[in-house]
Amino acid sequence: MLKNSNALYAAFKAKDARFDGRFFVGISSTGIYCRPVCRARQPKAENCTFFSTAAEAEQAGYRPCLLCRPELAPGSSVTDATANLVHRAARMLEENCGSGQSLEEIAGRLGCTARHLRRVFTAEYNVQPVQYLQTCRLLLAKSLLTDTGLSVLDVALAAGFGSLRRFTDVFKRHYHLSPTALRKRMSEEKGTDGDITLALGYRPPYPWENMLKFLAGRAIAGVDMIKNNTYMRTAHFITTGGKHSYGWVRVGHKARKNVLTVTVSESLLPVLPQVLARVRRLFDLQCDPDAVYEILQSMNTIRPGLCVLGTRIPGCFDAFEMAVRAVLGQQITVKAASTLAARLVGAHGAPVHTEIEGLTHVFPTPEDLLALEGPLELHLGPLGVTAARAKTIHELARSLAEGEISFDLCAQPEETIKKLMTIRGIGSWTAQYIAMRALAWPDAFLETDAGVKKALPPCTSKERMKLAEAWRPWRSYATVNLWNSR
Numbered sequence: 001m002l003k004n005s006n007a008l009y010a011a012f013k014a015k016d017a018r019f020d021g022r023f024f025v026g027i028s029s030t031g032i033y034c035r036p037v038c039r040a041r042q043p044k045a046e047n048c049t050f051f052s053t054a055a056e057a058e059q060a061g062y063r064p065c066l067l068c069r070p071e072l073a074p075g076s077s078v079t080d081a082t083a084n085l086v087h088r089a090a091r092m093l094e095e096n097c098g099s100g101q102s103l104e105e106i107a108g109r110l111g112c113t114a115r116h117l118r119r120v121f122t123a124e125y126n127v128q129p130v131q132y133l134q135t136c137r138l139l140l141a142k143s144l145l146t147d148t149g150l151s152v153l154d155v156a157l158a159a160g161f162g163s164l165r166r167f168t169d170v171f172k173r174h175y176h177l178s179p180t181a182l183r184k185r186m187s188e189e190k191g192t193d194g195d196i197t198l199a200l201g202y203r204p205p206y207p208w209e210n211m212l213k214f215l216a217g218r219a220i221a222g223v224d225m226i227k228n229n230t231y232m233r234t235a236h237f238i239t240t241g242g243k244h245s246y247g248w249v250r251v252g253h254k255a256r257k258n259v260l261t262v263t264v265s266e267s268l269l270p271v272l273p274q275v276l277a278r279v280r281r282l283f284d285l286q287c288d289p290d291a292v293y294e295i296l297q298s299m300n301t302i303r304p305g306l307c308v309l310g311t312r313i314p315g316c317f318d319a320f321e322m323a324v325r326a327v328l329g330q331q332i333t334v335k336a337a338s339t340l341a342a343r344l345v346g347a348h349g350a351p352v353h354t355e356i357e358g359l360t361h362v363f364p365t366p367e368d369l370l371a372l373e374g375p376l377e378l379h380l381g382p383l384g385v386t387a388a389r390a391k392t393i394h395e396l397a398r399s400l401a402e403g404e405i406s407f408d409l410c411a412q413p414e415e416t417i418k419k420l421m422t423i424r425g426i427g428s429w430t431a432q433y434i435a436m437r438a439l440a441w442p443d444a445f446l447e448t449d450a451g452v453k454k455a456l457p458p459c460t461s462k463e464r465m466k467l468a469e470a471w472r473p474w475r476s477y478a479t480v481n482l483w484n485s486r
């Protein structure tokens with residue numbers, strides 16, 4: 001439980017969105033726990049207990065509020081996820097709650113033993129990893145029951161429960177309500193067309209238009225696009241059992257509720273937690289904008305308005321796709337790089353049926369490119385890709401396929417940057433850019449970038465690096481602010 005209850009109660013009373021997801025409030029008079037932004041009748045301070053996670057509140061015997069819906073709260077910030085083993089483990093548990101991976105497997109990916117992970121996780125969150133995982137599954141199931149028309153069995157399987165009976169037993173034990181009873185009590189309309197729409201929360205303000213503008217400029221024809229103020233793309237996942245899941249994702253914005261709406265095709269239901277995790281990463285939903293602005297507001301002494309509260313890092317949905325596009329974009333325009341990427345997809349991407357006009361292919365995997373006969377430059381050359389770029393893409397694909405380089409939550413950004421730079425054709429700019437977007441690293445800085453140089457007063461690269469020291473650990477956000485200021 002969290003200390004300093006007076007300050008936390010004040011934030012709860014003010015319904016301060018800055019604290020959403022930072023703590024949860026257990027209310028003894030009702031037996032429920034809420035987000036600090038909950039609009040229900042304010043409880044007395046003596047009836048409130050404060051918890052750092054939803055899992056901790058549930059282990060204390062509280063059940064989630066049906067009004068504020070704790071499953072919609074944003075998670076921990078990206079700086080925690082890169083710097084702290086426990087926070088990275090928590091994000092992995094959220095992302096893999098439906099995959100059936102054991103704690104031993106997750107600990108192995110993080111480079112530690114399951115025993116060590118249990119010890120440090122419990123010390124940080126006051127719950128064991130298995131309890132945290134169970135809460136992730138329950139909250140995902142609760143969201144699916146509330147917002148979709150999926151059958152209870154489909155909900156159970158999508159949330160990672162092995163059987164309907166086990167799901168029902170656990171749900172009743174924790175929430176004192178059966179899954180079907182919860183569905184009857186909720187009034188929201190549910191989808192009936194086979195698509196699945198859920199909501200993901202963020203801490204406001206959120207620059208939706210800026211994010212769409214950035215992504216639109218880098219969209220790959222056939223793979224992703226912006227239409228009607230909505231982001232849409234194809235998706236391809238390989239499950240732990242080796243099965244392939246193809247489908248599409250559509251992301252919209254509900255500013256009044258501080259959420260993004262995520263609609264996925266029913267074909268992606270078996271990998272729903274991974275889909276949601278990638279959307280969070282793409283749109284930087286874990287960001288704590290006030291913490292970032294507290295450090296970066298000094299940028300406004302260089303030029304008023306240079307740093308804007310709420311700026312996010314545009315991440316990526318498919319790390320290999322983004323990395324290849326970064327290589328293709330070296331020394332050419334953004335538009336030209338999109339053209340080359342579209343040719344690559346048309347020639348070597350797998351066709352997928354989406355029922356959305358313009359979405360026709362998924363980007364090729366590293367294995368797809370490595371399986372082509374002969375040198376890769378023979379296949380990419382006719383598309384307009386230089387031999388040097390083709391060799392770089394081949395080496396990048398090989399490094400990822402053989403596990404020499406990883407873009408998942410286990411990766412250490414500084415070490416990954418060093419490994420990337422050992423690939424001929426990948427320099428500091430490309431490696432930093434990939435780390436920023438694929439690894440969600442908050443402290444990358446592209447001192448040689450043309451946009452960065454243009455936004456700052458005339459100075460050398462060393463002087464720009466020295467200037468950026470004051471912006472640690474948020475130099476990636478500083479970079480995006482500089483891009484946006486042009």
